[in-house]
Amino acid sequence: MSNTLLSLFGSELKAVNLGLESFAENLRANGADAIQVRWKPPAGGDIKMVEILDRLRRQTAVDIDAANAEAASRILKGKPTLVGVGKALDVVPGMTATTVLHSGPPLAWERMCGPMRGAVIGGLLYEGLAKSREEAEALAASGEIRFDPCHHHDAVGPMAGVMTASMPVWIFENSSFGNRAYCTFNEGLGKVLRYGAFSEEVLARLKWIETDLAPVMKQVLEAHGPLDMKNILAQVLQMGDEGHNRNRAGTSLIIREFAPHLVRLGEDPEKIAKILLFMHANDHFFLNLSMPACKCTVDAAKGIKGSTVIYAMARNGTDFGIRVAGLGEQWFTGPASMVEGLYLPGFGPDDAAPDIGDSVITETAGIGGFAMAAAPAIVQFVGGTPADALEVTRKMYEITVTENDSYRIPILDFRGTPTAIDIRKVVETGILPAINTGIAHREPGVGMVGAGLVKPPENCFKDALAAFAKTYAP
Amino acid sequence: MSNTLLSLFGSELKAVNLGLESFAENLRANGADAIQVRWKPPAGGDIKMVEILDRLRRQTAVDIDAANAEAASRILKGKPTLVGVGKALDVVPGMTATTVLHSGPPLAWERMCGPMRGAVIGGLLYEGLAKSREEAEALAASGEIRFDPCHHHDAVGPMAGVMTASMPVWIFENSSFGNRAYCTFNEGLGKVLRYGAFSEEVLARLKWIETDLAPVMKQVLEAHGPLDMKNILAQVLQMGDEGHNRNRAGTSLIIREFAPHLVRLGEDPEKIAKILLFMHANDHFFLNLSMPACKCTVDAAKGIKGSTVIYAMARNGTDFGIRVAGLGEQWFTGPASMVEGLYLPGFGPDDAAPDIGDSVITETAGIGGFAMAAAPAIVQFVGGTPADALEVTRKMYEITVTENDSYRIPILDFRGTPTAIDIRKVVETGILPAINTGIAHREPGVGMVGAGLVKPPENCFKDALAAFAKTYAP
Numbered sequence: 001m002s003n004t005l006l007s008l009f010g011s012e013l014k015a016v017n018l019g020l021e022s023f024a025e026n027l028r029a030n031g032a033d034a035i036q037v038r039w040k041p042p043a044g045g046d047i048k049m050v051e052i053l054d055r056l057r058r059q060t061a062v063d064i065d066a067a068n069a070e071a072a073s074r075i076l077k078g079k080p081t082l083v084g085v086g087k088a089l090d091v092v093p094g095m096t097a098t099t100v101l102h103s104g105p106p107l108a109w110e111r112m113c114g115p116m117r118g119a120v121i122g123g124l125l126y127e128g129l130a131k132s133r134e135e136a137e138a139l140a141a142s143g144e145i146r147f148d149p150c151h152h153h154d155a156v157g158p159m160a161g162v163m164t165a166s167m168p169v170w171i172f173e174n175s176s177f178g179n180r181a182y183c184t185f186n187e188g189l190g191k192v193l194r195y196g197a198f199s200e201e202v203l204a205r206l207k208w209i210e211t212d213l214a215p216v217m218k219q220v221l222e223a224h225g226p227l228d229m230k231n232i233l234a235q236v237l238q239m240g241d242e243g244h245n246r247n248r249a250g251t252s253l254i255i256r257e258f259a260p261h262l263v264r265l266g267e268d269p270e271k272i273a274k275i276l277l278f279m280h281a282n283d284h285f286f287l288n289l290s291m292p293a294c295k296c297t298v299d300a301a302k303g304i305k306g307s308t309v310i311y312a313m314a315r316n317g318t319d320f321g322i323r324v325a326g327l328g329e330q331w332f333t334g335p336a337s338m339v340e341g342l343y344l345p346g347f348g349p350d351d352a353a354p355d356i357g358d359s360v361i362t363e364t365a366g367i368g369g370f371a372m373a374a375a376p377a378i379v380q381f382v383g384g385t386p387a388d389a390l391e392v393t394r395k396m397y398e399i400t401v402t403e404n405d406s407y408r409i410p411i412l413d414f415r416g417t418p419t420a421i422d423i424r425k426v427v428e429t430g431i432l433p434a435i436n437t438g439i440a441h442r443e444p445g446v447g448m449v450g451a452g453l454v455k456p457p458e459n460c461f462k463d464a465l466a467a468f469a470k471t472y473a474p
Numbered sequence: 475m476s477n478t479l480l481s482l483f484g485s486e487l488k489a490v491n492l493g494l495e496s497f498a499e500n501l502r503a504n505g506a507d508a509i510q511v512r513w514k515p516p517a518g519g520d521i522k523m524v525e526i527l528d529r530l531r532r533q534t535a536v537d538i539d540a541a542n543a544e545a546a547s548r549i550l551k552g553k554p555t556l557v558g559v560g561k562a563l564d565v566v567p568g569m570t571a572t573t574v575l576h577s578g579p580p581l582a583w584e585r586m587c588g589p590m591r592g593a594v595i596g597g598l599l600y601e602g603l604a605k606s607r608e609e610a611e612a613l614a615a616s617g618e619i620r621f622d623p624c625h626h627h628d629a630v631g632p633m634a635g636v637m638t639a640s641m642p643v644w645i646f647e648n649s650s651f652g653n654r655a656y657c658t659f660n661e662g663l664g665k666v667l668r669y670g671a672f673s674e675e676v677l678a679r680l681k682w683i684e685t686d687l688a689p690v691m692k693q694v695l696e697a698h699g700p701l702d703m704k705n706i707l708a709q710v711l712q713m714g715d716e717g718h719n720r721n722r723a724g725t726s727l728i729i730r731e732f733a734p735h736l737v738r739l740g741e742d743p744e745k746i747a748k749i750l751l752f753m754h755a756n757d758h759f760f761l762n763l764s765m766p767a768c769k770c771t772v773d774a775a776k777g778i779k780g781s782t783v784i785y786a787m788a789r790n791g792t793d794f795g796i797r798v799a800g801l802g803e804q805w806f807t808g809p810a811s812m813v814e815g816l817y818l819p820g821f822g823p824d825d826a827a828p829d830i831g832d833s834v835i836t837e838t839a840g841i842g843g844f845a846m847a848a849a850p851a852i853v854q855f856v857g858g859t860p861a862d863a864l865e866v867t868r869k870m871y872e873i874t875v876t877e878n879d880s881y882r883i884p885i886l887d888f889r890g891t892p893t894a895i896d897i898r899k900v901v902e903t904g905i906l907p908a909i910n911t912g913i914a915h916r917e918p919g920v921g922m923v924g925a926g927l928v929k930p931p932e933n934c935f936k937d938a939l940a941a942f943a944k945t946y947a948p
């Protein structure tokens with residue numbers, strides 16, 4: 001033996017163990033120092049995925065890193081701007097009088113979960129296409145209604161995400177690239193359509209949004225001019241919001257921005273006061289602005305050849321789905337997960353519907369759960385500790401391409417939010433995107449029962465990667 | 475020698491050094507391990523102070539710890555509530571037509587710094603007691619004007635803190651104890667009276683505050699009812715504010731709280747819109763609410779026999795002063811320090827006036843600099859890093875009696891803000907209260923030139939402790 005080797009045996013044993021932890025445990029049990037390296041095999045040891053990752057590394061037909069850099073750059077360059085208010089039928093591409101848009105990937109009536117069905121029923125009642133729950137259910141099952149994802153119409157919707165022809169929508173434009181995105185108005189808390197409620201009270205509120213709130217907001221925006229949402233989102237991340245599940249700062253900034261213009265309309269003071277009180281009473285008013293802002297931002301990455309960056313994640317309460325920049329408009333889906341979180345008094349996990357809604361577009365754009373470190377107070381709402389919130393954001397840097405140069409997190413030394421999710425990194429590390437979300441009751445008509453964090457199904461990312469390899473490195 | 479001692483000389487030398495660091499440096503230079511303990515002698519080795527601290531520990535005439543627990547408990551129990559708006563002459567105790575209140579401890583005209591003189595000139599012009607700068611200066615020097623600290627009239631004022639008879643004031647009540655506090659309205663940024671400006675523009679704005687803003691706010695408060703400022707302050711600490719130098723969340727919350735009531739007054743829309751725009755344009759609008767909220771909170775500790783808790787800190791641009799619960803209304807003063815911070819473009823340390831203003835009442839109540847960890851984004855304004863902001867708050871726990879059970883800092887695992895400063899702890903540790911503040915130009919009429927952190931003069935605390943020992947352990 002060499003001297004070096006001899007000296008090894010002569011000195012105290014200090015082992016570094018990699019792999020099965022029981023090896024280190026045995027050494028420790030026999031009095032030796034042993035450090036267990038926190039290492040997992042790539043892709044959790046999934047041979048097929050390891051082979052694909054390796055194949056993509058070796059192929060030369062397309063420069064994936066360059067394509068991802070382009071996707072990330074387009075996302076960073078995005079300038080989401082609130083430009084107006086319109087009626088869905090008039091402004092949302094492909095909308096018809098008998099179309100019902102919903103959240104998540106495509107989904108037939110038969111496979112819809114409770115709250116999704118409730119919201120569809122509510123949408124049909126609101127449009128006057130049905131007169132009762134029974135009529136609405138029969139119509140929904142008849143084939144006469146076209147169900148389509150919001151995402152297929154440049155739109156997003158929270159929770160059930162139901163949008164019908166008469167509903168007013170916020171109109172966003174990504175002023176760097178000219179593409180648009182649409183979202184309905186947030187209805188408030190409690191019994192609301194997006195959680196599958198469809199009572200008289202819910203329909204009356206939707207009507208008030210259509211007849212009072214939206215026309216006033218349309219005028220306010222005309223008076224105010226386009227609103228730079230990139231600036232607002234940058235600010236809320238310095239004010240304890242993450243833009244998905246905590247929106248107190250965002251709603252506050254919108255109110256102070258619009259209030260002077262609301263007053264100047266010269267409308268009936270009671271009407272304006274009701275609108276201000278409606279916004280004041282519902283911090284999620286801002287969610288339906290942050291979502292389309294994120295949607296029009298990430299859509300600019302759609303269709304970049306050779307890119308493994310995700311430009312959409314969405315759930316419909318049955319399936320979770322993703323879309324990848326280099327793979328066109330295809331959805332890769334898996335079963336919607338259950339949310340882990342905190343429940344409102346009187347509710348528990350047995351009451352929960354699976355993960356639902358397009359609001360995960362915020363995480364897709366690098367805020368929401370990805371910016372949880374900016375919003376440590378949110379753990380009171382979704383569970384965990386402030387340290388967990390920091391850790392969630394830190395982990396997301398491992399599966400993203402870049403850091404946002406506008407959306408910065410003070411407590412992380414103003415580091416930019418982790419942006420542009422790369423499916424290769426998700427599969428290789430096994431780290432799944434972290435999503436903050438609300439929890440809907442499983443039955444239609446009940447409403448919100450809690451909030452928490454949810455992990456998407458891993459197979460979406462693996463299936464997308466396999467499809468990517470088939471397309472680009474066959 | 476014993477075996478133990480022998481074994482010490484047989485093994486490698488590992489020294490722990492306490493005191494002069496050069497001892498450790500010499501050992502290290504000779505190849506030995508040496509750890510330098512970060513230790514300072516109590517009271518920085520000030521023998522007189524060490525003797526006093528020791529004497530207070532031994533005396534039994536009064537239970538200082540129990541008295542401080544009572545002071546801290548009163549501060550925690552405080553419920554600062556915004557209850558109304560009034561004219562200083564009508565509502566502020568002891569106010570007269572020829573009184574000029576100012577920030578900080580008592581101060582004669584002759585010793586006033588530039589911005590304080592400017593604000594006094596402005597106040598006399600605003601009241602019509604003088605027609606020109608020269609007339610105002612002559613009147614101020616004549617002895618016909620009574621100068622008095624805001625603090626002697628249950629009031630506080632930011633920067634120069636000048637309050638005259640016609641000025642409208644916010645009226646706060648500590649609803650747990652019934653005591654009140656008063657503060658003028660914040661004038662906005664740029665050239666303003668509190669920074670010593672007194673041009674036509676400044677006086678016109680003060681007049682608008684008197685004739686338009688204040689009467690409207692008085693009506694709004696009557697319609698809204700008393701506003702629970704404890705709840706608002708608890709919220710802003712979860713939204714990136716610290717309630718002294720960063721007030722974006724606070725101003726936003728006030729706007730959303732009042733906007734519906736503003737609309738319902740049925741006043742001219744342009745008048746209301748101007749008020750909303752005024753608040754929207756000035757995030758320090760909230761400062762003149764957080765200050766009297768803190769003032770009426772800590773005042774409840776005044777006069778507690780045997781307590782070493784500070785119930786007021788204040789600066790007038792010449793002197794810094796403190797008042798201690800167990801020492802009645804006496805001020806202990808030292809020279810106002812220079813602020814270390816960031817300057818607005820075109821300005822530097824040579825332009826700065828010394829530390830000025832009653833806004834340090836926020837730190838006295840455990841927010842402001844003491845809650846800097848809640849507002850890491852503030853370092854862009856006052857200098858330093860987010861890690862520094864955390865460290866500032868952590869240090870303040872060493873000189874305070876308790877932690878606030880309502881004002882909590884998410885990133886510190888919702889730890890309560892360090893509350894109730896104990897002069898014994900300040901003297902013993904040598905840790906001075908950390909204060910966030912604005913920087914005024916040294917000449918009257920210029921305005922704000924920067925913002926930063928400032929340390930009060932150490933002798934105030936030592937003098938107060940000596941006086942305390944003389945009173946309670948003679």
